[in-house]
Amino acid sequence: MPEAGGLSGIQCSGLFRRSRRGLSFVREVLRSPSGAERPGGTEDIAFFLRYVRPLWKVGASALLATVFVAGLKALIPLSSKVFIDDILLGNEAGLSSLFPVSSLTALAAALLLLGAVMGGMDVLRSYLMAQLRERFSLALQTDLFDHVLRFPLSYFRSQQTGYVMSRVSDDVQILQYVFSQFLPTMIANVMYVAFAFVVLFSLNLRLTLVVLAFVPFFLLVNVLFIGRIRAASYRERERQAYVSRDLAEVITGIDTVKTHAAEDREAGRISRTLRDVVQIRIKNTMLAAFSEYIRIGVQFLMLVAVFWYGGSEVIAGAMSVGDFVAFTVYIATFAASVSIFFSFPVVIQPALTSAARIREIFGLEREVGEEGLLAPEHFRGQIAFTDIAFAYPGGAPVLRGVSFTARPGDVIAVVGRTGVGKTTLINLLMKAFSPQAGTIMLDGIDLADLDPRWVRRQISVVSQEIFLFHTTIEENIRYSRPEASRGEVIEAARKAQVHDDILGFPNGYATVVGERGTRLSVGQRQRIAIARAFLKDAPILILDEPTSALDTATERQVQEALGTLARRRTTLLISHRPSLLAIAGRILLLEEGRVREVEPGSIPAGDAAAADAQKRHRPVAACNP
Numbered sequence: 001m002p003e004a005g006g007l008s009g010i011q012c013s014g015l016f017r018r019s020r021r022g023l024s025f026v027r028e029v030l031r032s033p034s035g036a037e038r039p040g041g042t043e044d045i046a047f048f049l050r051y052v053r054p055l056w057k058v059g060a061s062a063l064l065a066t067v068f069v070a071g072l073k074a075l076i077p078l079s080s081k082v083f084i085d086d087i088l089l090g091n092e093a094g095l096s097s098l099f100p101v102s103s104l105t106a107l108a109a110a111l112l113l114l115g116a117v118m119g120g121m122d123v124l125r126s127y128l129m130a131q132l133r134e135r136f137s138l139a140l141q142t143d144l145f146d147h148v149l150r151f152p153l154s155y156f157r158s159q160q161t162g163y164v165m166s167r168v169s170d171d172v173q174i175l176q177y178v179f180s181q182f183l184p185t186m187i188a189n190v191m192y193v194a195f196a197f198v199v200l201f202s203l204n205l206r207l208t209l210v211v212l213a214f215v216p217f218f219l220l221v222n223v224l225f226i227g228r229i230r231a232a233s234y235r236e237r238e239r240q241a242y243v244s245r246d247l248a249e250v251i252t253g254i255d256t257v258k259t260h261a262a263e264d265r266e267a268g269r270i271s272r273t274l275r276d277v278v279q280i281r282i283k284n285t286m287l288a289a290f291s292e293y294i295r296i297g298v299q300f301l302m303l304v305a306v307f308w309y310g311g312s313e314v315i316a317g318a319m320s321v322g323d324f325v326a327f328t329v330y331i332a333t334f335a336a337s338v339s340i341f342f343s344f345p346v347v348i349q350p351a352l353t354s355a356a357r358i359r360e361i362f363g364l365e366r367e368v369g370e371e372g373l374l375a376p377e378h379f380r381g382q383i384a385f386t387d388i389a390f391a392y393p394g395g396a397p398v399l400r401g402v403s404f405t406a407r408p409g410d411v412i413a414v415v416g417r418t419g420v421g422k423t424t425l426i427n428l429l430m431k432a433f434s435p436q437a438g439t440i441m442l443d444g445i446d447l448a449d450l451d452p453r454w455v456r457r458q459i460s461v462v463s464q465e466i467f468l469f470h471t472t473i474e475e476n477i478r479y480s481r482p483e484a485s486r487g488e489v490i491e492a493a494r495k496a497q498v499h500d501d502i503l504g505f506p507n508g509y510a511t512v513v514g515e516r517g518t519r520l521s522v523g524q525r526q527r528i529a530i531a532r533a534f535l536k537d538a539p540i541l542i543l544d545e546p547t548s549a550l551d552t553a554t555e556r557q558v559q560e561a562l563g564t565l566a567r568r569r570t571t572l573l574i575s576h577r578p579s580l581l582a583i584a585g586r587i588l589l590l591e592e593g594r595v596r597e598v599e600p601g602s603i604p605a606g607d608a609a610a611a612d613a614q615k616r617h618r619p620v621a622a623c624n625p
């Protein structure tokens with residue numbers, strides 16, 4: 001039984017456990033950041049100055065307006081000195097000698113005027129700051145997006161969409177927030193404190209020195225907390241990017257999630273990632289709160305010291321009551337400013353973190369650029385692979401010495417069991433990855449010397465994964481050649497045998513395709529991709545399982561369109577569909593990292609698709625009369 005008014009043993013041990021947990025939480029919050037968690041610093045700020053430089057006129061005007069407002073604001077507490085010393089204590093000569101009204105009226109009028117001018121200037125300052133902030137973000141975000149789009153394809157194949165998006169948008173938002181909130185407040189407060197100190201020195205030098213004696217304590221608080229808060233912010237931003245990554249993944253794969261009735265599982269997974277972020281945020285909030293409490297404590301001590309020392313000066317007759325009151329009003333009003341001033345280096349840490357992360361992205365290598373690489377004017381479409389060897393980073397060799405030549409007009413089927421490396425061949429041709437050995441030549445020029453964007457302009461791809469943008473069918477077809485006329489778009493759609501389907505939609509070519517093309521059937525989407533390829537009219541055509549999801553009737557339609565499309569181009573066809581292999585003139589069998597050309601009659605029985613092809617194979621000429 002617990003004793004009345006006391007604590008039982010159980011309560012005591014509960015209290016003890018809770019205190020221990022509290023202590024270990026505080027220890028965890030205050031733990032020193034490891035070296036790996038310390039992202040950059042001032043050099044990141046310097047990096048971003050390049051975006052501020054072109055805006056220097058707006059910036060300078062905003063700064064001028066800020067200085068002006070701060071200067072006027074610093075005059076206001078002085079009114080209490082005038083009121084006490086000149087008006088209350090009878091030194092009337094002060095103001096009334098200057099104005100034809102009483103000192104009190106003059107003081108009130110001066111305050112009104114000051115307020116009106118300050119208000120007007122503040123509006124102007126806000127406008128200029130908004131200009132600076134928005135134009136800064138526009139330049140930075142445009143540059144960043146442009147930079148990210150130029151990463152090698154391999155980067156996008158290894159990173160998830162949500163993660164990349166979080167880094168491009170969230171971090172810029174945080175920087176923008178700093179620009180819109182902290183930076184202007186910081187500058188305004190620094191100015192105010194500077195002006196206030198000029199007045200304080202003129203009021204009482206010794207008392208001002210007492211105030212200045214507290215500066216080292218504020219600095220000490222910063223030294224203690226800056227590194228910890230920056231590391232904690234980095235952890236938070238990184239976890240936040242994981243949340244975006246998981247969210248994007250679930251939304252993109254919603255069909256799979258629903259098919260497996262996995263909504264609860266996925267909601268749970270997101271919730272776990274979010275909980276992780278929340279834990280880190282709580283710790284970060286506490287970290288900021290600790291530094292804030294210590295700073296407030298130092299401020300309080302400073303105020304007590306001013307009262308004690310200033311009061312004794314007044315009692316000793318070394319300071320007037322008006323001066324003392326004005327001094328304390330300054331200290332009280334600029335306590336907030338001093339706090340912002342010293343907390344700024346701490347508060348800015350999340351922004352520095354974002355700056356470091358954005359710089360990290362800018363530091364990643366773009367695809368070897370257009371500069372210095374070749375972009376020939378004419379290209380016939382000849383492809384030659386010689387002894388190509390390739391392994392994905394950290395993976396086993398996929399290709400061990402692939403050699404073949406494809407000439408314009410060839411339709412070459414690449415067959416082989418699943419996972420043998422057929423798509424990898426295409427990835428290498430598209431310059432998504434580079435081979436570790438051997439050469440790939442296009443019209444006799446080494447692929448390594450060719451501009452990747454030029455290479456991709458020479459290739460049309462029709463694959464099983466067709467991406468359609470959320471815009472009209474016409475715009476989707478035109479994506480491959482934006483300058484094409486309406487007539488050319490319709491002609492391409494006719495050739496792709498999708499024209500009649502399009503006319504069947506309520507708005508014809510102006511029909512807006514649902515997100516990811518969901519309002520169109522798979523066959524229609526595939527034929528739209530073929531129409532794109534017709535319009536692009538590129539010398540090389542890649543067909544990667546282009547009819548994998550179609551029924552026999554639609555497949556026949558698509559196959560006919562593909563047969564027409566393949567004419568006079570160099571076509572590489574990857575397909576397990578024996579019926580489609582019929583359009584190929586040559587067959588390359590890929591096995592154990594090498595290719596060998598096989599006659600339709602000699603395909604090994606082990607390869608089902610190829611064997612099937614053998615049964616149905618007929619020369620391309622027969623398919624494309």
Ligand SMILES: Nc1ncnc2c1ncn2[C@@H]1O[C@H](COP(=O)(O)OP(=O)(O)OP(=O)(O)O)[C@@H](O)[C@H]1O
Binds near residue numbers: 398417
């Ligand atoms: N981005 C990648 N990173 C690492 N390994 C990869 C990557 N893409 C493919 N691989 C691996 O390389 C090998 C060849 O894959 P590839 O996609 O080229 O095969 P495929 O012959 O096209 O298969 P399928 O007929 O099933 O499409 C496989 O073992 C695969 O796991």
